Amino acid sequence: MYVCSCFGITEQQVKKHAEDGACTPRQIASACKAGTDCGSCVRRIQALLGRGACPRRELAEQGRPVLAELEELEEAA
Numbered sequence: 001m002y003v004c005s006c007f008g009i010t011e012q013q014v015k016k017h018a019e020d021g022a023c024t025p026r027q028i029a030s031a032c033k034a035g036t037d038c039g040s041c042v043r044r045i046q047a048l049l050g051r052g053a054c055p056r057r058e059l060a061e062q063g064r065p066v067l068a069e070l071e072e073l074e075e076a077a
């Protein structure tokens with residue numbers, strides 16, 4: 001099941017990148033390009049990250065800059 005059909009990125013790949021520390025759609029994008037073409041998958045990626053796929057989310061919630069970016073996206077959603 002593809003999350004990003006432009007680059008053929010699967011849900012599993014996104015989760016793997018999340019495990020490796022990509023906590024935001026932007027970090028996923030820099031890891032595997034997902035979301036950088038048509039952008040229609042960004043919400044799906046965001047939803048995957050929001051489900052707690054990222055073990056470092058806790059760190060992000062302690063006020064690292066990544067949090068601001070996340071909130072920005074949530075507001076836009």
Ligand code: FES
Nearest residue numbers: 004006037038041
């Ligand atoms: S589906 Fe991911 S960039 Fe188009």
